[in-house]
Amino acid sequence: MQDWSKLYDAIVDGDDKTSARLTREAIEAGEDPSILISATMVPAMAEVGRLFEIEEYFVPELLLAGRAMKAGLELLRPILAASGVEPTGRIVIGTVKGDLHDIGKNLVVSMMEGAGFEVIDLGIDVPPETFIEAVRDKKPQIVGMSALLTVTMPAIKTTIEAMVAAGVRDSIKIMIGGAPVTEEYAREVGADAYGENASVAATIAKRLCAEAKAA
Amino acid sequence: MSSRHRVETALAHRQPDRTPVDFLAVPEIWRQLVDHFGIEAAKPGDDQYFDPIWEAVLDKLDVDCRVISFDQFCSPPARAFGPKGRPEMWNVQSRSTPARMWRWKTDGFATDIFGRGFREVANTSGVYEENIATLAGASTLAEVQAHTWPDPDWWDFSAAKSVVDALNRDGAKHIRFRMGTVFELAWQMRGMEKFLMELAGEPEIPVYMMERITDITIEVTKRALDAVGDAVGMVYFYDDLAANVSLLMSKKMWRTHIRPMHAKLVEVAKSYGKKVMYHTDGAIRPLIPDLIDMGVDVLNPIQPGVTGMEADGLKRDFGDRLAFHGGVDIVGLLPKGSPDDVRAAVKELTRVLGASGGYVLASSHHIQSDTPLANVLALYETALR
Secondary structure, eight states: OOHHHHHHHHTTTOOOHHHHHHHHHHTTOOOOOHHIIIIIIIHHHHHHHHHTTTTTSOHHHHHHHHHHHHHHHHHHHHHHHTTTTTOEEEEEEEEEEEEOOHHHHHHHHHHHHHOOEEEEOOOSSSSHHHHHHHHHOOOOEEEEEEOOTTTTTTTHHHHHHHHTTOOGGGEEEEEEEEETTHHHHHHHTTTTOHHHHHHHHHHHHHHHHHHHOOO | OOOOHHHHHHHHSOOOSSBBBOOOOOOHHHHHHHHTTOOOOOOOOTTSSSSSSHHHHHHTTTTOOEEEGGGGGOOOOOTTTOOEEEESSSSOTTTSBBBHHHHHHHEEEEEEETOEEEEEESSSOOEEEEOOOTTTTOOOOHHHHTSSSOGGGGGGOOOHHHHHHHTTTTSSEEEEEEEOOOHHHHHHOOOOHHHHHHHHHHHHHHHHHHHHHHHHHHHHHHHHHHGGGGGGEOOOEEOOOBBBBBBSSOOOIIIIIHHHHHHHHHHHHHTOOOOEEEEOOOOOGGHHHHHHHTOOOOOEEETTTTTTTOHHHHHHHTTTTEEEEEETTTHHHHHHHHHHHHHHHHHHHHTTTTTTTTTEEEEEEOOOSOOOHHHHHTTTTTGGO
């Protein structure tokens, strides 16, 4: 494999144009897409996560890096799909019913994709039945739910209850997050994990996914 | 001690007769209080500036502070928003004070004075207005410039003096003028992700928007303060700049793009000799020295449970130069605690933040619709403070 450290830099620096250009060059050079992702893109987003953790990076830099990573990833996806390569894991994610906030959720999507996951983003104001349908159709290892308000947070609980009633709860790990959500609340409603921020969420997702696959 | 005197004493970092209070709540809580107190009054008409029913709630709770807002005195011409729709002043979902607002309403959609869009969304215990980014589609600066930005001449403050005098009819209240917001309004019009990425990379459009909003706000504030004179003691503006564990942007980016706008707002208030209150949610501690340096006198809301915003630490490090407004937890304590828990928190906050004045007790944001009425009433028991 060639040295793609400039692609790594482009993602860390949030330069989407350079990221797309270098990814195209890598494809033309016959680079294996899954190795490009695991050896360059995933470490780049891990570095972005580290910079965010130490407050060198903030939300704007995280957004730019996520966009740069996606610019490259989108070019690799069709090749990956054609070659039948499995992602790290599959995540279904959404902001719960009654809540239209998606910035936090979108950051989580970026970091998850950056960690090599296939993310199925259901968007905002997602009713329980849509989550259940997605679990049945997409067979994810993990379902992520987000809520920004204390008044929409109860929808996390009702969604989990609906998944239990529909008989799909045991096939997945559930992660929740959002401003009012706490570790304690996650335990209370029967979620498997709470992610304090997007970077932590990606780390936890990898662990949960490994557990789900081992089980 | 009049309410005004009580607040001014506290803001001057001296001990008032008791800790002054303010009140912020979503409409569902106001309605429960109206029922609880059995308040009966006529619904306000479009010629009124305050809802007398909600005003009576503030009187019943012995609330010391009142707010007059820039948008109460604005009547944009219909041509700026038409042809479809109608103006609405009272039936506005995010109206959380007795002050009238201004929305241009069409089916399921509303626009404010600046052309920011809203739609109403139901959740488990109520309804709220959600923002729609109306300028998200603009791809050039020229398109943003061509937006119908408000003209200061849309405002008419000729009634402002009599309006504030009416607020003081049963004794002087502490009245502040709500100037509005810069960063938040701009990103809400543009879309947060796009706005923040542009601000970090190619800031032409976000900077233009914030400068335009700042210029309008300054002119409108001058006209308001000219009209009300001494009756208004403070101005206030809001821009959320932090999340629960950190700032929304680096301090460097804030200093480059946000601080200069805010400094201009503070400057106009100071030129009229007014105190300045600034609201930002979240873990804002890293910016506090700058805020003090800019001339901010009062910080709201002192959000509990977020990094670096512990009441005792803030009071210790900044309490001699900065007063605090807020502090009562709306996430855990008010919806989930008992009335006794609320009473204990009020006593503690009053003791810590209110030592030698410097504190106005209030919830850390609007009291949400999931809060039991008994907890709201416990918060306002005057004997506690």
